[in-house]
Amino acid sequence: MNLEKVFFAFFIVLSLTLNFGFFIGELDDPNHHNIYELFAALVVSLIATIMKFGDRAHIGAVLLATSLVADLQLIAAAVIWTITVHATDVGMTPMIMASIVSLSGGALLANITSVIILVTETVMFRR
Amino acid sequence: MHNIIYLLLRRMRVPLIAIILAYAISILGLVLIPGMDDQGNPWQMSFFHAFYFVSFMGSTIGFGEIPYPFTDPQRIWTTVAMYLTVISWLYAIGSLLSLIQDQAFRRVVAYTSFAHAVRQIREPFYLVCGLGGAGQLVIRELAEHGIRSVIIDKDENKIHALQLEELPMHVPGLTADVTDSNTLMTAGLNKQRCAGVIALTGDDQVNLTVAITSKLLAPNLPVICRAQSHDAQANIASFGTETIINPFDTFAERLAMMFRSPSMYLVYEWMTSLHETPLTEFAAPPRGTWILCGYGRFGKALQKSLSYKGIQTTIVEADAAGTNAPEGTIEGRGTEAITLHEAGIEQAAGLIAGTDDDANNLSIIMTGLHLNKNLFTVSRQNRSSNDAIFAAAGTNITMHPGRLIGKQVIDIVTMPLLKDFLHMATLQNDVWANILVSRIVGVLADKPPESWELTISTIQSPAVTQLLHRGFTVTVKHLLTDPRDTATPLPCVLLYMKHGNYQERLLPADETPLQVGDQLLICGHPSAETHMRWTARNSHALNYICTGCDRPSGNLWRWLSARRSDSHTA
Numbered sequence: 001m002n003l004e005k006v007f008f009a010f011f012i013v014l015s016l017t018l019n020f021g022f023f024i025g026e027l028d029d030p031n032h033h034n035i036y037e038l039f040a041a042l043v044v045s046l047i048a049t050i051m052k053f054g055d056r057a058h059i060g061a062v063l064l065a066t067s068l069v070a071d072l073q074l075i076a077a078a079v080i081w082t083i084t085v086h087a088t089d090v091g092m093t094p095m096i097m098a099s100i101v102s103l104s105g106g107a108l109l110a111n112i113t114s115v116i117i118l119v120t121e122t123v124m125f126r127r
Numbered sequence: 128m129h130n131i132i133y134l135l136l137r138r139m140r141v142p143l144i145a146i147i148l149a150y151a152i153s154i155l156g157l158v159l160i161p162g163m164d165d166q167g168n169p170w171q172m173s174f175f176h177a178f179y180f181v182s183f184m185g186s187t188i189g190f191g192e193i194p195y196p197f198t199d200p201q202r203i204w205t206t207v208a209m210y211l212t213v214i215s216w217l218y219a220i221g222s223l224l225s226l227i228q229d230q231a232f233r234r235v236v237a238y239t240s241f242a243h244a245v246r247q248i249r250e251p252f253y254l255v256c257g258l259g260g261a262g263q264l265v266i267r268e269l270a271e272h273g274i275r276s277v278i279i280d281k282d283e284n285k286i287h288a289l290q291l292e293e294l295p296m297h298v299p300g301l302t303a304d305v306t307d308s309n310t311l312m313t314a315g316l317n318k319q320r321c322a323g324v325i326a327l328t329g330d331d332q333v334n335l336t337v338a339i340t341s342k343l344l345a346p347n348l349p350v351i352c353r354a355q356s357h358d359a360q361a362n363i364a365s366f367g368t369e370t371i372i373n374p375f376d377t378f379a380e381r382l383a384m385m386f387r388s389p390s391m392y393l394v395y396e397w398m399t400s401l402h403e404t405p406l407t408e409f410a411a412p413p414r415g416t417w418i419l420c421g422y423g424r425f426g427k428a429l430q431k432s433l434s435y436k437g438i439q440t441t442i443v444e445a446d447a448a449g450t451n452a453p454e455g456t457i458e459g460r461g462t463e464a465i466t467l468h469e470a471g472i473e474q475a476a477g478l479i480a481g482t483d484d485d486a487n488n489l490s491i492i493m494t495g496l497h498l499n500k501n502l503f504t505v506s507r508q509n510r511s512s513n514d515a516i517f518a519a520a521g522t523n524i525t526m527h528p529g530r531l532i533g534k535q536v537i538d539i540v541t542m543p544l545l546k547d548f549l550h551m552a553t554l555q556n557d558v559w560a561n562i563l564v565s566r567i568v569g570v571l572a573d574k575p576p577e578s579w580e581l582t583i584s585t586i587q588s589p590a591v592t593q594l595l596h597r598g599f600t601v602t603v604k605h606l607l608t609d610p611r612d613t614a615t616p617l618p619c620v621l622l623y624m625k626h627g628n629y630q631e632r633l634l635p636a637d638e639t640p641l642q643v644g645d646q647l648l649i650c651g652h653p654s655a656e657t658h659m660r661w662t663a664r665n666s667h668a669l670n671y672i673c674t675g676c677d678r679p680s681g682n683l684w685r686w687l688s689a690r691r692s693d694s695h696t697a
Contacts, residue, residue: 036158039174043151050144054137082175 011048012063012118015070016111018044023104028094033101035081042074045107048114059121066114073107130235138226142219149215153181153208160204164195172201185212237301238313241277244299245315250275253540254314254321256305256337257328258285260511260529261353261536265325268537270294277314279305280328306336308344316345323349325536331359338368351539353532355424372535374528379428382505382524384553385412386436390560394552397567397576398545398650399534410523412503415476416441420461420491422450425481425507425526441470462490467498477503480522485513492520542580544648548623551633563620563634570618570651577653578622581606581663583645588663592643594673601673604637606647610658610668617658619651 018041025032049067052060077100084096157177164170172180176194183190184205197205226232252275255262262278266289269276278300280286286300303310305328315321324345326337331354338352351370354360363371385392389411417433419426422444430440443461444452459466461480472478478495480488488506495502508517508527517525538545552560567576585592594601603624609615624632624639625646632639649659662668 035174036155039151039155039158043147046147047144050140050147053140053143054133078174085173086175 008051009118009122011044011051012067012111012114015041015045015048016108016115019070019074019104019108019111023101023108025101027101028098030092030094030097033097038074038078038081038100038104041104041107042071042078045070045074045111059117063114063117066110066117070107070110070114073103073110077101077103077107130239131232134232134235135226139219139222142215142222145215146212146219149208149211150178150181150185153185153204153212154178156204156208157181157201160200161198162195162201163198170195181208181212184209185216187213234302238303241299241301242313244297245277245313245318248275248277248299248315248320251320251322252276252315253323253325254311254316255279255325255327256311257326257333257353258282258289258300259327259329260527261327261532263289263511264530264533265327265536266298267292267294268533269540270296270298272537272541274322274540277301279303279310279314281305306333306340308340311337311340312344316341316348321345321348323351323540325540326350326352327532327536328353329355331355335359335363338363339366342366342368351536370539372532373428374531375425375428377531377535378425378526378528379432382412382429383432383436386414386433386438388557388560390557390564391552391555393564394560394567395549398549398578399538400575410503412523413476414438416471416474417477417479418443418461418467418470418472418475418495419479419481420444420488421480421482421507422447422452422456423481423483425483425528426450426479429479429481441475443467443470460487460491462487462494464494464498467491467495472498472502475499475502477505480504480506482507483509485509485517489516489520492522496521542578542648544580544623544625544646545578547625547631548633548648551623551631555633563622566620567650570620570655572618572652574652576650577656578648578650579656581647581649581659583641583643583647590666590669591641591663593666594669595641595643599673601641601669602637603635603639603641605669605672606641606659606662607637608662608672610662610665610672613672617651617655619649619655619659621647621649623648 018037022033022037022041045067049064049071052064052067055061055064080096080100080103084090084092090096154174154177157172157180158174160172162170162172180193185208192201253269255265255276255278258266258278258280262280266276266278273296275296276298278286278289278298279302280300281302281304283302286302289298289300301310301314303313305311305326311324316324324337324341326334328334328337334352334354338350341348341350349369351372352363352368353372353374354363355373355375357373360371360373381392381395384395416439419430419433419440420443422430422442426442426444427450430442433440442452442456443459443466444450444456445458445460447456447458457466457470459469460482461467461470472495478492480491480495482488482491485508488508492504492506495504504522505524505526506517506520506522508514508525511527511529552563581587583591583595591601591606603621604616607617607619607621609617621635622633624635626642626644649656662672
């Protein structure tokens with residue numbers, strides 16, 4: 001058993017599960033989407049990205065790309081949330097909540113791709 | 128470039144994760160710990176405020192406690208967070224700095240920039256291996272001739288020294304092991320623009336490896352290789368290496384030539400000397416018994432060629448058994464008077480100091496001259512930095528292996544005809560050589576001789592080919608005429624002419640007609656080259672020389688003169 005592989009898979013799967021946890025629920029209902037979960041998803045996603053740094057294999061490059069997509073989507077969601085709450089007088093409306101959650105939905109797709117690649121690689125790795 | 132980024136990212140993985148974790152923990156703590164606003168109401172920090180606060184705290188900018196003064200629990204947590212973030216930053220920056228100073232990383236950076244520089248070369252270039260005395264000379268002379276080159280040496284200091292040298296063009300250098308075929312590939316072995324491989328390291332085995340690698344990976348590339356032992360020479364020759372240079376054999380042949388025909392030796396010296404080397408005073412070596420100190424590779428080669436010329440040698444060698452010295456060898460280094468006495472220095476005609484130690488060689492020469500000041504002295508010089516002391520010692524001939532090899536390589540690269548010329552010249556007798564020397568001396572007027580090549584082709588001499596295509600006859604004499612004054616010839620001598628692979632002529636007569644594809648080798652006054660190249664390029668100049676009249680160059684005048692000649696004939 002390779003400890004590095006354990007950490008690697010752990011962070012990739014964890015970023016998917018956290019992302020899913022934030023995403024699930026009524027799309028425009030702020031009560032269904034916890035900000036702590038978004039924070040955790042973003043932090044874990046960033047760590048997962050860095051863990052993929054410096055892998056020269058083709059599959060490593062694809063994993064890095066999907067991870068960067070997830071980061072970008074989650075950061076966009078966090079920025080929208082911040083601007084809505086702190087920089088405008090509107091406050092959190094269902095419409096804005098919906099766009100934040102749909103952004104995280106995009107990140108979810110990217111994370112699912114990551115996990116699929118990870119599983120494929122593991123299955124092909126006959127040892 | 129990709130290598131550098133990958134290496135950076137890979138090494139920075141742990142520090143970056145540490146920073147993200149430190150930030151995440153600090154931010155989360157600040158969001159969870161209850162605070163108080165300016166009215167004393169309970170207030171909780173949002174993620175945005177927490178991120179803002181941690182960002183300026185972690186980078187030690189410190190704007191203070193915003194938006195409201197902190198409560199004690201918040202301050203306790205901030206204390207922890209401060210150390211956490213600052214330490215993680217220090218760790219990350221420290222890793223980055225140590226990575227940049229890392230030897231392996233620097234090697235990757237040097238390798239990458241070298242590979243990039245090689246890819247950028249747009250002209251034909253030579254791949255030189257080994258930056259010793261010969262390598263340095265070759266690199267400098269190639270640059271002077273406007274020929275690009277790249278250099279590989281295993282000694283980093285030599286490559287650094289190369290970058291400090293002021294060469295007329297950039298010569299990319301790499302510190303690497305040339306016996307690794309990947310290194311040679313990076314240096315452009317398989318590139319179309321690579322014009323040849325020159326292996327000049329001091330180690331025969333390394334040169335052999337370079338030559339065989341080049342022959343296998345790029346069979347059509349010419350390879351010039353240095354070899355110091357006959358063993359290695361035969362080995363390198365066995366797989367078709369074009370040129371093998373053995374400095375000791377070359378020098379021994381030259382010395383033998385001095386005995387046979389001093390004039391021929393002079394021709395050799397002039398033709399193979401470096402750019403702008405003044406003519407040297409030359410004294411023919413005396414016949415008689417010679418004392419040869421040092422019976423290594425150099426001594427063996429000299430002894431062989433001297434005995435071939437019927438000259439007796441007395442050998443002085445410290446390790447007579449180890450070097451298989453012949454009988455009658457005197458044991459000793461030759462640096463002390465007793466050994467030289469024993470070898471019969473008083474009656475000797477010449478003294479050769481051929482050990483591999485410069486101080487010993489100088490000592491042998493000084494001691495010898497002290498005992499017999501009429502000696503003809505020949506010394507081997509091993510290090511280029513000793514030029515001044517060898518000049519001061521006043522030896523008749525100083526042989527520097529590196530310089531000898533360097534010169535030969537330059538001649539092969541810049542004047543491929545020279546080898547054929549010298550080969551043919553060696554077959555001539557002493558009288559022929561005497562006449563040639565006096566002819567060259569006649570045109571030089573105390574200037575150092577310069578040699579150059581000219582090919583009759585549309586690129587090098589468009590004027591000549593144009594006239595030839597129009598059916599005119601252009602002879603050697605036309606080319607050797609001063610374009611400013613048709614009555615005087617240019618101060619130069621046409622040494623050799625070659626057409627195709629077999630048709631060659633030594634010192635062709637003035638009336639010899641030129642053909643497209645002829646290759647000429649000329650030696651003479653430096654100014655003659657400029658004028659000759661001008662004649663070869665400028666059709667008006669050549670026309671004037673051939674016909675003696677100035678042809679009109681503009682269309683109108685050409686039409687007018689055509690009409691005039693028509694009316695004359697009518």
